[in-house]
Amino acid sequence: MMLLLVILLGVCLNSASAAKLGVVQTEGGKVEGKSHGMGLFRSVDVFKGVPFADVPGKWEKPKPHPGWSGILKANKYRDRCLQVTLLQTKTQGSEDCLYLNIFVPQGLKLSKNLPVMVYLFGGAFLLGASNDVAILGDSLYDGKEMADRGDVIVVTVNYRVGTMGFLSTGDDRLPGNYGLWDQHAAISWVRRNIAAFGGNPDNITIFGQSAGAVSASFQMLSPYSKGLFRRVITQCGVALSPWALQKKPMALTKKIARKVGCGRSNEDEMLECLKISDPIGLTLAGKIDVLLILGKGTVMDLLELAPVIDGDFIPDEPSKLFHNAAQFDYMAGVNSMDGHIFAGVDVPSINKKNGNTTVANVRGLLAGLTKEKGNAAVDSAFRVYSSHWGSAPEPAVVKKTVADIETDFLFLVPTQIALQLHANNSSGAHTFSYLFNMKTRIPGFPRWVEAEHAEDLQYLFGKPFASPLIYFPRHRDLSGYMIAYWTNFARTGDPSNGGSRVPVPWPLFTKHHHPYLIINHKMTKSSVSYDLRSDYVTYWTKTYSILPSFRREKEENDGGMKTKSE
Known part of the structure; x- marks a missing residue:
């Protein structure tokens, strides 16, 4: 009798499936995804490889997709954009x-009016994809767990x-920022089409x-x-990061031109x-030039291809554009040792x-x-970072200081400045700061190593x-905490409220009040602290x-070197 009940229960559970979207009409045509069971009466409809723009012309902005007839079977990821491999x-x-992937959670009834979260992958503007890095079969950025749980x-x-x-001449001939225009086209496509998938545009x-x-x-x-959108979350990088902008685009373009036989x-x-x-x-010519680091540079010098101030998409220095962000809720943070992996290249002895x-x-x-500032900067920065060492510091203290310097300079300080500028310019939008450690x-x-660069992603994606x-x-x-905070924020603009329970309320970051969540x-309750690394900031x-600032420039008339103080 007991066995019969178990079998009947199993049959009932198997037949008790969640709702499915089936075929969805988009502006380009019909698409059909695949339903993945996530538990009792719960599933996620997954649409892989949906086109949001046509095949782009070389160094041209993305164009609308011409559309298709019949039903597009959206069940496999499409190719990543042309790039070097990890080993280059x-x-x-x-x-x-130019394709995107959509993950839609379903219960017994079809979902309607859901918050939408659009993810942009990292990879130094050099590599990466929407379905990057498989972990036991699934992409690191597989959205099923976040969609289902949040x-x-x-x-x-x-x-x-x-x-x-991202190649650019720094003027109208080759303005650059094509990758940013692609992202903009994708977000615009989502706004126009996501209601058909049950999302709130x-x-x-x-x-x-x-x-x-x-x-x-x-x-x-x-x-x-x-x-176009309502909220923004930045994890371990902001437009103010020293590696976020290419300051000399024409010099880099000339270097790449020489590599492909176009030096003129x-x-x-x-x-x-x-x-x-x-x-x-051209793609191979843009690979990281490791020779740049030998003897004189840092990892930061290797990251050459990046967005540029084009007078259009990015009309000015990023720090002067925060009035444009006044209406967006903003959440930003870093990992406690974001810089460690880069510091290990610059100073190998730390590991x-x-x-x-x-x-x-x-x-x-x-x-x-700090090479643009000369020796005075080295002396003053060294005093600040060695002040807690004492007369005979432990080796681990010195090594951790190296990681802290790189974390502060590349990630933490620029993020704190961005949060401050957002709070200062905000017109009623919320600002939140965190440290993942x-x-x-x-x-x-x-x-002594805590959270490495990118280690937050495995938890966020469940x-x-x-x-x-x-x-x-x-x-x-x-993982449960992060999914709850992130999806609550997407739903309401407040990571503490929005349907998912969180362990600690997360206070607002304001003009004069700088709490952050650890x-x-x-x-x-002690996970809320204040004024993150404020002495260093x-x-x-x-x-x-x-x-x-100091810059060295070649004298045209005598071929000698002259140092100028700006």
Whole structure:
């Protein structure tokens, strides 16, 4: 009798499925996705590879898709945009790459009017994809868990990267920012079409990590975004980050032109040559030039391809554009050791068990980061960062200082400035600040290493639930917290309220009041703190910024070097 009941219950549960969207009509034609069961009466409809624009012309803005007849089976990811591989030995991807993926949660009834979250991937503007890095079969950016647990629609989008996405002359001939225009086209497509999938076009949040966070930041600051979305989340990067803008685009374009045999003294002839050059060769020419770092530079010097101030999409210095962001709710933060992985390249001894990190190493790193300011900056920054060392600092203290310097300079301080500018310019919109400091899961690093760059993503996208065998309960706790905060924010503009329970209320960041939430698996009332690393933020924003700049320029008449104080 008991066995019969169990069998009957199983049959009932199997037949008790959630609602399904089936075929959806978009502006380009009909699309059909696939339904994935997520639990009793719950599923997620997944649409992979939906075109949001036509195949883009070389260094042209995206164009509307011409549409299709019949039903597009949207059940597999499309190619990433043409880019170098991780090892930079060859290329992968395609020029036909402007596609997005949609994850729609369903219960017993079809979802309606859901908040929409559009994700922009990171990858130094050089690589990456909407379906990047498979973890046990599923993409890192698979949106099913976030959609299901947060009751939001998640959209992940492709955009052009590398030479094809960000090459620029710094003027009208090759304005650049093609990858940003792709993102804008994708967000605009979502606004026009998402109601058919059960989304609320008036409640769109854009979020991203690293270069994707910088992208989200630029989307927020651009005059083209007025009325397009409502909220923005930036994780580990903002438009004010020192690596977020290409300051000398023409010099980089000339360097790439030489690499592909287009070196010409006449710039217009050089550009004509570039325009008929093979995209694969152009893409390889934009790979990271490791020689730049040998002996004189830092990792930051390697990140050459990036957005530019084009007088159009980005009309001015980012710090002067926050009036455009006044209506958007904004949430921003960093990982506690965002800079560690880069510091390990710049000062390799910090990760060696018996490696000795010296004062000269620390000063050398500071010199590389502050070269536009000269020796005075090295001396003043060193005093600030070594003030807690004492007369005989522990080796681990010195090593952690190196990681802190790189984290502050590349990520934390620019994010704090962006939060302050948003709060100062806000017209009723909310501002929230966080620090993610879960200890690293990457094996082999020293004990003092906390949250690495990009380590937040596995929790936000629910990997501890999707791949439970490689995580512990504490990781699932953290994942649940992050999904709740992020999706509450998308729903209401307040991460503490919106249908998902959170462990700690998250206070507003305002003009004169700077709380931040410390996010990890053990969250209590003490997870709210104030004035994140304020001594260091003050140093970089006040003391450092008023030091005179130095630039070295070649004298045309005698071929000698002259140092100028600006």
